[in-house]
Amino acid sequence: MANLMGIGWGNVTLLMLEGFLKWEWAFVGTYGPNVDRDRRRLWEELAGVYSLWDIPWCMGGDFNIIFFPSERSGHLRNSTAMEEFFEFIFELDLMDLPLVGGEYTWSNGRVWSKFDRFLVSPSWEAHYLEICQKSLPRVCSDHFPILLDCGGIHSGRRYFKFENMWLTTDGFVEMVRNWWSAYQFTGTPCIILTSKLKALKQDLKKWNVVVFSHIDNQKSTLLEELQELEGRELLGYSSEEMIVRKGTVLASLERVLLSKETSWHQKSRAL
Structure with a gap:
């Protein structure tokens, strides 16, 4: 069983869950507006909620916007709203899961679109063996129900995360x-x-x-070499070759330190 806490406001419903494997995660149920101005506010609201807790996340619902032109029949180009939705998913490092059983989740009989989906954080996806969305038959709605199939729980697998220091x-x-x-x-x-x-x-x-x-080893090696070069300078040993080498070491050390700073800034989840 799971412990559950729910909060609802506007177009967002937030659930905090603690599963039987003693790991906490959050689920956001979303119903997206169809006005671009309101969509932008929703992405800002979701990003703000997402930044509050450093835990695995799953977002699902009718986002009322497509991700790619191919997700709507007859739609051949990007729009500003689509680009903003893409930026929202990219900035939060969310994963758009593959849909099995169909290409679209909504239709009015003339147009077909993929409005409904689940978006998960890499740390949420890492808890399961295989994850996909499955399109189910619709009965009395213009939306097709979608099932989030997790394929069993898997512990110990490290999830993939894009590192800004790259x-x-x-x-x-x-x-x-x-x-x-x-x-x-x-x-x-x-x-x-x-x-x-x-x-x-x-x-x-x-x-x-x-x-x-081995970035920490690189940092230590460069600092040791820099200290050695500066020690030789204090003793009066200096040459053109030493000056060039010191400049190279300083440039390399600056790159390593910048990479570490970028990595820690990303881990802090500072927006």
């Missing part, structure tokens, strides 16, 4: 662009996007181990 590495964006262009998958746009994101996640994990797994 952006401080020279050539990072170009490296990701080359990886993304090299991925070749077939299927619907949703399946292709999901497959590419999974492949990118694995490449980023491997690259992170190579570049950042």
Whole structure:
């Protein structure tokens, strides 16, 4: 069984749950407005609530906006509202889960759209073996019910998280662009996007181990070398080569410290 605390206001219902495995998480039930001005206020409200507790999150409901043009029949271009919804999901580091059993969740008989979805934080997704959304048959509504299938609980798996400190590495964006262009998958746009994101996640994990797994050792080594160079300067030993080397060490140390500062700032969840 789970302990549950609920709060409701406006278009948001918040539930705090404590499951039988003794881990706390929050669920937000959302009903999105259809006016862009009100949507922006909703994203700000959800971001504010999200920042209050450093726990796993799951958001679900009718967001009343699509994520990509392919999520609406006959819709061929992005809109400002779609871009703002994308920024909201990106800024909160939420995962848009794949939908099984259909491409759309709403229809009035003429237009088909994917308005309903579950969005989860990586720390929530890490508790389960496999997660997907399943579209169910509709009976008396213009919305298709969706089921969040978690496929069993799994403990101990570390979740993937984009590290902002990666952006401080020279050539990072170009490296990701080359990886993304090299991925070749077939299927619907949703399946292709999901497959590419999974492949990118694995490449980023491997690259992170190579570049950042020993960042504390790099910091210690650079500080020791800097201290040694400055000690030689105090003793009167100086040369053009030493000056150049000291400049290189200082530049490298600055990059390492910036990476660590960026990482800790992200972990603090400061907005």
